Every structure is written in structure tokens, then in C-alpha cells.
Amino acid sequence: MKKILFTGLLGLLVQNKIMAQGCSDAGFCTLPIRSTKIGHTAIQQRNALSLETSYNIGEEQTTIIGLSVQYDRKFSNALTWHNKITASNMHGAFGNAFNAGDIYSTVTYVPKGQKDNAVSFLAGVKIPLTGSNDKINGVSLPMVFQSSLGTYDFVAGASLLLAKWELNAAVQIPVINSNKNSFLSTYSPIPGFLSTNLFQRKADALLRVGYPFTAGGGKWLFNPNLLGIYHLGKDSYENIFGKREAIQGSDGFTLNANLQVKYLLPKNASLQFSIASPLVVRDSRPDGLTRSLVAAVGYSFGW
Amino acid sequence: MPLQATVSNTATGSGQRAKSDTLYRGIFSATSGITIMGVAKIFRDSTDHVLQLDSFAVSAGPDLKVYLAKEYPPVNFINLGSLQYNSGSQLYKIPAGVNFSEYSYVLIHCQQYNHLFGYASLK
Numbered sequence: 001m002k003k004i005l006f007t008g009l010l011g012l013l014v015q016n017k018i019m020a021q022g023c024s025d026a027g028f029c030t031l032p033i034r035s036t037k038i039g040h041t042a043i044q045q046r047n048a049l050s051l052e053t054s055y056n057i058g059e060e061q062t063t064i065i066g067l068s069v070q071y072d073r074k075f076s077n078a079l080t081w082h083n084k085i086t087a088s089n090m091h092g093a094f095g096n097a098f099n100a101g102d103i104y105s106t107v108t109y110v111p112k113g114q115k116d117n118a119v120s121f122l123a124g125v126k127i128p129l130t131g132s133n134d135k136i137n138g139v140s141l142p143m144v145f146q147s148s149l150g151t152y153d154f155v156a157g158a159s160l161l162l163a164k165w166e167l168n169a170a171v172q173i174p175v176i177n178s179n180k181n182s183f184l185s186t187y188s189p190i191p192g193f194l195s196t197n198l199f200q201r202k203a204d205a206l207l208r209v210g211y212p213f214t215a216g217g218g219k220w221l222f223n224p225n226l227l228g229i230y231h232l233g234k235d236s237y238e239n240i241f242g243k244r245e246a247i248q249g250s251d252g253f254t255l256n257a258n259l260q261v262k263y264l265l266p267k268n269a270s271l272q273f274s275i276a277s278p279l280v281v282r283d284s285r286p287d288g289l290t291r292s293l294v295a296a297v298g299y300s301f302g303w
Numbered sequence: 304m305p306l307q308a309t310v311s312n313t314a315t316g317s318g319q320r321a322k323s324d325t326l327y328r329g330i331f332s333a334t335s336g337i338t339i340m341g342v343a344k345i346f347r348d349s350t351d352h353v354l355q356l357d358s359f360a361v362s363a364g365p366d367l368k369v370y371l372a373k374e375y376p377p378v379n380f381i382n383l384g385s386l387q388y389n390s391g392s393q394l395y396k397i398p399a400g401v402n403f404s405e406y407s408y409v410l411i412h413c414q415q416y417n418h419l420f421g422y423a424s425l426k
Contacts, residue, residue, distance in 0.1 A: 131415060133366060133415060138385060138387075139385070140385055180366065180414070180415040182366055182368070182385065182414055182415070184382065184384065186384075187384040187385070197382070198414070238382075239382075240381055240382040240383075240398070241380075241381055241382070242377070242378075242379065242380050242381075242382065
């Protein structure tokens, strides 16, 4: 039973990481861990609710406070459904903006009969709640001030336990683009941000390697990890002449260092902490997801 | 030589121009369900061409842009930026090198929903 539960949790772990920040760069690191090899967790129950907030420093020193609420429903030891809604408050050179972000809905699946239940899979969707064209006093805002990428995404991934190591691999693929952003740097009153007028974003692929361990008699779980994300193409925007233009340097590799800490509380509850920072970033980061710092705290409980 | 996106749509003033300064002008007409009024004027301000929306007013829209276009609805156009105000005189710098015999329409266009609000044919 324990093994089955653990494998289910592992699947959830992958799913959480994918959803953290619309899938890119340090955003993957936002969510705290929820799985553990030892001790109870909220998701071991049939229902679980998680509340999270994060502090992020983005492009041009823009600060982003992220908020999310997640509800998980376990249908069986093999199948769990995860639903999450996000919102963000952005503060920086353009002023202050707040809006809802995205809804995520995914399913994790743990195949039966495998040794140690070491493999799990996930699939799901991300649904934007905005067109990514929020403004302040009528001024178009760059993507770092937007609470959503404005894309309907397909998400898929897998997780593998290998001795004491955890490996996660995933992709996030924009399927429908509803991004209506209208920021053109040419007309911006503030320099330093890339044009993202009618922005179109490419997919991401990620590989994460973690080495989780416990302390304090199993009450504490630490998971230091490295997260590599490859942005699988150049993003583009429509320039002032109505022509689509690829953004040079927007493709390529990002590497993040991340430490996740979890503290188990009584009654199927837990606290999570996470801190992350990128080691390698893309030359151009028009989507506004890259963070120089991410710090997150979360609380989960199950029933 | 391609046009370079090096202009700003920041208004350079909203004063009236002498009639003799105006190179091209056109009166706005509305599309269905929209109210629009005013005159589009092109004049030269030192080194730049400038578009002035004079005595201008338009129905509110979510993401109104000012285009210089070869036709309407817009296919070949230059985005001069977001509409600054829904009413009142306002100025927009125009990128260098525009051929006004080709780009002969000023459009007020909702980019978010791809809906044309109004147009003025420059003469």
C-alpha cells in the first residue's frame, strides 16, 4: 500500500512541477514538493487541498506575488485528478497589476504491476483565464506583467525513481494561442522589455534530476534538484508593420537550481518551502517567465 | 530599404495645425454599430511626419489601435500604437519612409477582436 501511495505521489510531484509557472525557466521551481518517501501527505487521502504563495523577481526587477489553490481527488491508487487555479500580482516599472492566471487540470497514472512502482505518467491541460493583454491606464504591458501566457496547453510527463535519484521529464505544448498581448517596445514609455504584440510561444521540454532525503525522523524532506528546460523554438510577435517576427535568442536552454523542503504536520497536513534561481538563461526572454529568484511557501491538508 | 520601427507614438503636442501645413486629410467614417467623428490629418513636423486626430471621438473599445493602412479592413498596415484617448485631439509620429499614396487610410482598429471601428481616406 505504501509503495502504491508513494508512486502516486511521485506522479503528483511531476505534475506539480510542470504547472508551477506556465512551464518555463525558474517557474518550474515555484511549487513546493508534495511527495515523500516517508510519512503522510495530504494526497494520501481521498481529497487534498493546497494553498500556495510565491515571491518572484522577474524581468527588469518586476516583483510577482503568485497565488494558487489546488484540489486533488484520488479515484484509485492508480489514478488521481488535479485541479488548480492561479492568480498573480505584478509590481514594477509600469505600476501594479493583478489578475487571475490559469486553470490546470491533469491526471496522474501509476501503472500496476511494476517493480517498486517506480514509474508514473501524467497528462492534462492548461486553460488561460486572460488574453494576456492586461493594461495599466490604457498602456499595454509586457508579458512579465501578465498573469497568463494566454495559451491553451497540453501537458504530458513521466517520472522515474532510479536508486536514490528522482528523474522527471515533461513537455508543455501550446495547442491554441489566444494571446492578445499588444506590447510594442517601440511605443513603450519604459525601456528594457521585448515586444510581444500578438505573442506566439513555442513548446518547452524539461528534465529534472533530484536527490531527495529526509531528516528529523522523517518529519523533514529535502529535495535539492537541478532543472533543465529547453524552449523548443523561437517565439514570435507581430511587428508594427503587421509582419510576424521571430524573437532571436528566445529558444534554447535554461538551467535552474532548486531546493524544496517539506515539513510534515499532524492530521495529514504539511508545509512546503521552495527556493530557486536560474544558473543559465536564454538570451531573450520575451514570455516574462524567467525569474532571478523564486521563493514559495505552501500548506496542504487532506481528508 | 525596409521601414524601421524606431518611432514613438508619444504625442508631440495637441495644438491645432495651420491648414496650409496639412499634407493629407480625411474625415472618419464609422463601421456598423460604431460611433466615430473627426478628421485625420498628416503634416510634417521638422523631420517627422505626424498624424493628428482632430476633433476626434470614437466609441469605447477594448484594444483600439491606430493604423495607417493600404486598405480596410487592414491587411497591409503600420501600427502607430494604442489609441491615446477616445476623444480629443491627439498626435502620432509616423515611421520614416511611408508612401502616403499607398498607405492612404487611417484606421481605428480593435486588435484584440480584429474589428474595424472606423476609417478615414486620406486625400
